[in-house]
Amino acid sequence: MPEGNFYERVYHWVRQIPPGQVTTYGAIAALAGNPMAPRAVGYALRVLPENSDVPWQRVVNKAGKVSPRGVDPGLAVFRQRKLLEREGVAFDADDCIDFKRFAWAGPAG
DNA sequence: GAGATGACGGGCT
């Protein structure tokens, strides 16, 4: 039993993201029932272990970039980017992901 | 119970 149902919802929707596709914190927040709680989504993903079954790496910010976090933001971004590239997600020279090509359309399709 | 935190987003400058 999770402490809050919100976390469970976030994890549920993030698990729906197929490999090679990405979505935003805002989109997950909306799916979880709180469109104005993208920060809470980040908080939920923050507590996940690296070996979690939740593909947290497929969630990026609205700018199409990986969000820096932790004591070593550069390393964290590097590792997430590597995971995504391994799935086929491409980054441009500005470290941005092209949503036109890799954005998750959502549960509806 | 109150104050502070953080992997965001929108609006304004």
Next chain:
DNA sequence: AAGCCCGCCATCT
């Protein structure tokens, strides 16, 4: 176009 400030939320201390 890029950067700064404010507001939003759930959670933690």
